[in-house]
Amino acid sequence: MSYDIFLFSGVSVRTSDEAYEAHARAEEQDEALAPGDIKLPAMLEELLSEFPCPEIDDHSPTVWMSGFGPEHARDGHISLNISHADGPRVAPAVGRIASRHGVIAFDPQSDRFLHADDAMETPKPRRSSRPWWKFWGTGDAT
Numbered sequence: 662m663s664y665d666i667f668l669f670s671g672v673s674v675r676t677s678d679e680a681y682e683a684h685a686r687a688e689e690q691d692e693a694l695a696p697g698d699i700k701l702p703a704m705l706e707e708l709l710s711e712f713p714c715p716e717i718d719d720h721s722p723t724v725w726m727s728g729f730g731p732e733h734a735r736d737g738h739i740s741l742n743i744s745h746a747d748g749p750r751v752a753p754a755v756g757r758i759a760s761r762h763g764v765i766a767f768d769p770q771s772d773r774f775l776h777a778d779d780a781m782e783t784p785k786p787r788r789s790s791r792p793w794w795k796f797w798g799t800g801d802a803t
Contacts, residue, residue: 663726664748666755666775669765670701671737680767680774687738701739704762705729711754724751 667684674680714728715721724747729739743751752768756775759766766775 662745663742664745664752665769666741666743666752667767667769668701668704668739668741668755668759669737669767670704670763672765674765674767677767677769677772680765681769683738684740684767684769688740700762700764701737704759704764705739707762708755708758711758712751 667680669680669683672683672687674683712724713721714725715723724743726742726744729741741755748770752775756766757777759775760777767773768775
């Protein structure tokens with residue numbers, strides 16, 4: 662199972678519905694990315710420098726479920742396939758790098774767009790007001 666992120670460059674997507682529609686259209690295309698669009702290849706290059714994608718024969722650990730590069734982009738779109746376990750760690754970096762390059766990043770798992778400031782958000786641990794040893798009890802010790 663993979664954790665997917667859709668990247669768009671030169672495509673106007675403002676809502677999750679538009680992101681899904683643009684993704685479906687791009688997946689049906691046979692033509693590669695327009696040569697004039699340099700944002701997506703530059704963004705992918707920076708992303709791969711942070712999270713390398715080994716060669717097929719190399720069995721090094723990687724976050725990627727499948728290899729990709731600018732040649733896999735279709736009509737200003739590419740779908741990144743990240744290992745599900747690494748997705749929550751890699752997604753904020755994708756949002757940060759995409760924002761820096763003017764590329765739109767959409768996370769279909771959470772149905773939201775990724776932004777540069779997502780990388781700075783750290784989930785706060787949930788604290789219970791009860792001591793851990795009263796987890797199963799009702800509080801009445803009689």
